[in-house]
Amino acid sequence: MxxxxxxxxxxxxxxxxxxxxxxxxxxxxxxxxxxxxxxxxxxxxxxxxxxxxxxxxxxxxxxxxxxxxxxxxxxxxxxxxxxxxxxxxxxxxxVEAITASAIDSALPQPPARSVAEALFSNARALIELKFRSLSKSIERVRQGAGTHGPVKGRKNEPLPAILAAHLASHRLLSAHDRCLPLSIGLAKRLRHERHAVDLVIGVRMDPFAAHAWVQQGNVVLNDDLDHVRAFQPILVA
Structure with missing residues (x-):
C-alpha cells in the first residue's frame, strides 16, 4: 500500500x-x-x-x-x-468513551518517596523514547499488561496515591509536549502495582495533532476531560 x-x-x-x-x-x-x-x-x-x-x-x-x-x-x-x-x-x-477525569477528584498528598519514583519512571520513559522506536516502547508497555490484583507478600500502592505522585512530578519535570513519555511512565508504574489501565494515543484533524493519556474504563487519569474528548483513539496498549 x-x-x-x-x-x-x-x-x-x-x-x-x-x-x-x-x-x-x-x-x-x-x-x-x-x-x-x-x-x-x-x-x-x-x-x-x-x-x-x-x-x-x-x-x-x-x-x-x-x-x-x-x-x-x-x-x-x-x-x-x-x-x-x-x-x-x-x-x-x-475503546470506552471518556466520561470523567480523575484529576477532578480529591487526591492524597503524595510522599516525597513516591514523587521520586514517579520522576524516575517518567525520566526512564523519556530516555527510552529517545533511543528506541515507538514500536519497541509500546511493546514494553504491553508486556506489563499481565495479571492484575494483589501481589503476594506485599500491599499494592493505591492508584490515587500513584496518580497524585505523578501529577506532582510534573511540576519538577515539565509536562509540556511530553504527554507520551509521561503517560508511558504512569501506565508502567500503575501496571507494576497491578492496576488495570490502558495507554491510549489519539489524533485530531484541522489542525492535525496527536495526544497520549492513561485511562481506566471510562475515566481519564492524567488529563482534563474536555481536552481528551477532542481526540479520537488510534492506539490502545
Missing amino acids: QTEPIGEVRIQTRTSLFSGTYRMLCFQSATMAACVVSNHVVFLDLPHDRYFCLEPRKESAALAILRRAAELDTSSSEFGTTQVLRSERFLPVK
Whole structure:
C-alpha cells in the first residue's frame, strides 16, 4: 500500500462510514494502527514513528477495509478466511468513551518517596523514547499488561496515591509536549502495582495533532476531560 505523509496530501471531506457506534473504535495490526477521524482514515506507522493519510483516491478502499474488519466477528471462520483482512491484518479494538477525569477528584498528598519514583519512571520513559522506536516502547508497555490484583507478600500502592505522585512530578519535570513519555511512565508504574489501565494515543484533524493519556474504563487519569474528548483513539496498549 503506497502512503503519503500527513501535510503532503490534499484531504477531501466525505461522508463517514464510521459514525455512531464506531466513534470509539480503532484498528491495530502488528506494526500499524488506524482510526477514522473527521471522516478520514489516519494511520500510525509504529516502527517509523509517523502518522499519515492516504491520497483521496485510495482512502475509500481503506475505509472499506476497516469497515469490513469492524463488522466481522473475530472468532468466526469468515474473519479468518477473508482475503482483505488476511492481507491487511487489522483487528478492531473497542475503546470506552471518556466520561470523567480523575484529576477532578480529591487526591492524597503524595510522599516525597513516591514523587521520586514517579520522576524516575517518567525520566526512564523519556530516555527510552529517545533511543528506541515507538514500536519497541509500546511493546514494553504491553508486556506489563499481565495479571492484575494483589501481589503476594506485599500491599499494592493505591492508584490515587500513584496518580497524585505523578501529577506532582510534573511540576519538577515539565509536562509540556511530553504527554507520551509521561503517560508511558504512569501506565508502567500503575501496571507494576497491578492496576488495570490502558495507554491510549489519539489524533485530531484541522489542525492535525496527536495526544497520549492513561485511562481506566471510562475515566481519564492524567488529563482534563474536555481536552481528551477532542481526540479520537488510534492506539490502545
